[in-house]
Amino acid sequence: NAGVTQTPKFQVLKTGQSMTLQCAQDMNHNSMYWYRQDPGMGLRLIYYSASEGTTDKGEVPNGYNVSRLNKREFSLRLESAAPSQTSVYFCASSEPGQGSSYEQYFGPGTRLTVT
C-alpha cells in the first residue's frame, strides 16, 4: 500500500499563475483533507471532503478550490497564485466511521513557492 500520495513534491509559481495539486489514497477512506503548514502556525485546514461527492470549506479556504474526483482522489487548485500561498501543503485521509477514533494519515507534502 502506498498510503497517501501527492504530486508534485516541489513547485515554484509566479504570481497569478494557476496550478493543481494532486492527492490520492489507496486505503479506501471516505474522508480526505487539504492542509497548509506555515512556520509557527501549525497545520490549518483548507478544505475537506467527508465523502465522495461532497466538499466543505475549512479554516482558510480563500484562494483555493477543490475537486473530489472519486473516492481515491482529491485535488486542490490555486486559480491565481499569490506570495501568501507560499507554504507546504499536505493531503490527508481518514475513515471516521463508527468505532473509529478519527486519526488521519498524511501524504509527503508539496512545497510551493510563489514569487
Place this chain on the structure above:
Amino acid sequence: RKEVEQDPGPFNVPEGATVAFNCTYSNSASQSFFWYRQDCRKEPKLLMSVYSSGNEDGRFTAQLNRASQYISLLIRDSKLSDSATYLCVVNSGSSYKLIFGSGTRLLVRP
C-alpha cells in the same frame, strides 16, 4: 485563544533523559486525542492515541485530564532518533475534523 496550545520549545535534553510535553485544548466536547510526530521537512505521523485511562507504548506514555482539558506526553530514556516536533491533536468538538497544535520541538543531544 488557540484551540490547542503547546509550548513550542525547543526542549534540549541529553540522551537517556526523561522529558514531558504538555498541551491544553479549549473545546470540552472533544472526544479524540492524539500525539503526532513530525520530522523536519516530512509529513506528520501518528505517534499514539490518548485514552482517558492513560496509555503507554514502549518508552512513550500519554495522559489525558478531561477536567483540566490537558494532555501530556512523557518520553523516557530519550534517543537521538526522538529528535522531532511533537504535535498535540484534538478533534473539533463533536466533529471528526482534527485541530493541530503548533508543535513542541525536541532536540536530543549525545
